[in-house]
Amino acid sequence: MRTVRAPATSANLGSGFDVFGVALDRPADVIRVERAPRTTIDVTGVGSQYIPTDPEKNVVGAVADALDAPAHIEIDKGVRPSSGLGSSAASAAGAALALNALYERGHTRTELVPVAAEGEAVVSGEAHVDNVAPALLGGFTVAREDEVTPVETDISLVACLPEIAVSTRDARRVVPDRADMADVVHTVGSAATLTVGMCRSDPELVGKGMDERLVTPARSELITGYDAVRSAALEAGATGVTVSGAGPSLLAVCDPDERGRIAAAMLDAFEDAGVEARAYKTRVGGGADLF
Numbered sequence: 001m002r003t004v005r006a007p008a009t010s011a012n013l014g015s016g017f018d019v020f021g022v023a024l025d026r027p028a029d030v031i032r033v034e035r036a037p038r039t040t041i042d043v044t045g046v047g048s049q050y051i052p053t054d055p056e057k058n059v060v061g062a063v064a065d066a067l068d069a070p071a072h073i074e075i076d077k078g079v080r081p082s083s084g085l086g087s088s089a090a091s092a093a094g095a096a097l098a099l100n101a102l103y104e105r106g107h108t109r110t111e112l113v114p115v116a117a118e119g120e121a122v123v124s125g126e127a128h129v130d131n132v133a134p135a136l137l138g139g140f141t142v143a144r145e146d147e148v149t150p151v152e153t154d155i156s157l158v159a160c161l162p163e164i165a166v167s168t169r170d171a172r173r174v175v176p177d178r179a180d181m182a183d184v185v186h187t188v189g190s191a192a193t194l195t196v197g198m199c200r201s202d203p204e205l206v207g208k209g210m211d212e213r214l215v216t217p218a219r220s221e222l223i224t225g226y227d228a229v230r231s232a233a234l235e236a237g238a239t240g241v242t243v244s245g246a247g248p249s250l251l252a253v254c255d256p257d258e259r260g261r262i263a264a265a266m267l268d269a270f271e272d273a274g275v276e277a278r279a280y281k282t283r284v285g286g287g288a289d290l291f
């Protein structure tokens with residue numbers, strides 16, 4: 001038997017649509033795998049009632065197939081599905097690392113990124129690496145075509161998850177097909193600023209670099225209370241706030257000792273908008289841990 005703790009992740013970070021991702025120190029899924037003649041899946045934990053246990057429909061079934069590694073797989077969900085916090089990526093990355101060890105396949109973490117992304121494709125329809133890469137490699141990751149560059153960084157974050165479900169498929173439908181050149185130039189400037197900020201562990205630059213006008217404006221309309229919660233977090237000291245992944249979570253960047261104040265301000269603003277929410281005081285963390 002092998003066990004993996006696989007972290008939540010936040011992709012995009014505003015200016016890096018389908019390119020940037022970070023591993024979050026918390027929450028996380030725990031995946032246990034045991035050799036079996038055919039793959040079977042048990043799911044417990046947060047939102048488990050919405051997750052199929054049929055291996056054809058669950059991300060980990062596709063990962064087991066890709067590694068030719070049939071197993072009984074237990075998933076204890078700490079990352080709520082449809083949260084924008086890389087729930088399916090945590091399970092896919094965790095299963096890839098655990099099954100690779102169980103069957104001694106010998107793949108590196110980098111080689112497991114496309115394997116885990118195949119699992120992600122089962123739920124989102126497309127194989128993105130921007131969540132599975134940080135879930136496996138940790139830190140801040142930049143994806144360019146088939147290549148992923150990880151960077152270690154020390155950045156504090158608050159992830160605020162409202163009780164709203166936004167599916168990745170729906171959130172991708174609202175992404176515009178075309179962009180204005182001035183908005184593209186602005187986004188490239190933001191993305192470069194954010195990258196420098198991650199390399200320097202500088203929350204001011206990371207927060208500034210989240211700003212973009214291509215994807216987030218359309219997606220924020222799917223999140224009740226988005227503008228008020230964002231403003232509340234900025235007033236409480238966040239250096240930047242954006243939609244986490246496909247939403248509905250919001251991600252705020254800040255100094256470590258501002259996290260409590262920012263989390264409280266975001267929760268109050270969601271409550272004023274009539275939406276229940278929970279907040280994770282977190283930071284950019286490492287990749288999945290194998291036990």
Ligand code: HSE
Pocket residue numbers: 011012017018019124128130131168171172245246
């Ligand atoms: N980059 C993806 C998106 C993340 O924002 O749609 C979710 O898989």
